[in-house]
Amino acid sequence: MLIGICGGICAGKHAIAEYLIREQGFELLQLANKNPLPITNELRDPARLEKSETKSLPSHKDETVFETVDSLLDFVTKRWTEHWVTTDIWDHTTLDRLLLRPFFLLVSVDAPVSLRWQRFRDRCSRQQLDPPDLEKFVMWNDRHLYDREIGRAYLTDRAQVRLFNASSSLEELHAALKRLDLSNDERLRPTWDQYFMQLASLAAQRSNCMKRRVGCVIVRDRRVISTGYNGTPRNITNCNEGGFKIAQVGISEVVYSKGYNMDKESAEILSAAGIHLRQFSPVRSNERYVANPR
Template identity: 75%
Template sequence: MLIGLCGGICAGKHAIAEYLIQHQGFQLVELRNKSYHRLADDPDDDRRLQAPDIRGQDNPQSSELRAFEDLDSLLDFVTKRWKERWVTMDIWEAATLDRFLQRPSFLLVSVDAPVSLRWKRFADRCRRRQLDPPALEKFVLWNDRHLYDRDIGRAYLADRAQVRLFNSSSSLEELHAALGGLNLADDQRLRPGWDQYFMQLASLAAQRSNCMKRRVGCVLVRERRVISTGYNGTPRHLTNCNEGGCPRCNRGEGGGAGLSTCLCIHAEENALLEAGRERIREGSVLYCDT
């Protein structure tokens, strides 16, 4: 398993990586040359933005670093060792993320926190390094470039994360408790179980619904094979409900009112009609998202 962490300045990526390393047996992998994913217009004191070394003297329990010259080498290494646990923070733009997401053992986790709290964390880091903290306005400008730069803005990566964590507490203990509850190392996060898989298909089918009242999707399954799918709306060859085909739905009737005038067919009905009696048979399972 390889977990990738992304997020804003001082959102908590390194605290999460350290937790994974110390408490869940992960090892850190990173790229040696990081110049390619820094912003071209970063200020001269860019060293302030560099994260604390989680392998430093203050963290003797941290595992040995695995550093690689390029992305291909890193991916080849962790792919051959996919049963082990790895964590990285070297994800800086969409093309790089695409490469990681091709690996079935990869999980992207985004971390965020209020900008005022992140500024306070950043100021504390500066003081520990005997540097003068920046003003809040200056930090906000750095933060905006870091998150919303057109080429490498981290905010665009967060939208693709499988897990999103809001680290809004100043307590490290609370963060650790939240991570313990999430159990990021659970293999189920990489590959959904059968029930989860079919329910996701039902939810996807619901996106095709044309009923004005609500979206519903359904999947019929036998022996873990999809027999048919269905979504609610007016019958075939009639005008779609959302185009005026069902007077009752378009009048906005309340729940339970005027049901005898409704032309829409339930998602379950459509799935059963599509499958037919011969294909359903004993042992079939119906998944519906309502």
């Protein structure tokens, strides 16, 4: 598995990478060309300071620094069962190359701009540089996210997992990362339940029901037999006349995603017909937490 981390200035990319390295046995991978397009021309440029922060991450192998993203991918492909992490994702070309591989997971992290400004001030202090005022930082942040050449918003929008790092507490960040369980292999390849539920969600988009869109997939021996969505089909016996389709056609198990206001009655009918009912529990795709009030 290779986890790539992207996000805004001081959103928490390096804190997440450090947790994965120290607590879950990941190894850091780096690109030699850290950031070809700086945000400003000043010494306290966020990109320059971010490069110095990357050097502080625990890594001791020269072989984990690569000249190109392709050489990095060649390295990981031979060791895809091991755990790797990188924060060196700077443009859509690099990201496109990474997303082609089945072992890659993109994680984005974000935080309130006021909190990120304070973190940047702390970073400047560590480098013995004068920090910017909030207005200048906001201008840098806007260019970092939305500039046509270096904007990162395009990258964060494509993340499979999103983390909202709205706390100043590392303990809370680590607890959120533990709940997310980023190293779970199910994030790379969906389970059968995830796979079929995603097909059902896609089918639901065809529904024109005014109250609730519902999709379904009928499966036998892990092969899709049919898909459908809620509506009023022709030539079907009404429910009040005994036309509970599911119970009549020999289906043995129903897996559902979200509850409905007729759950109890439906469950009783399915149980009487000998049909197993089970709710789908996917892995978390985002995590949100806030700073404790003071």
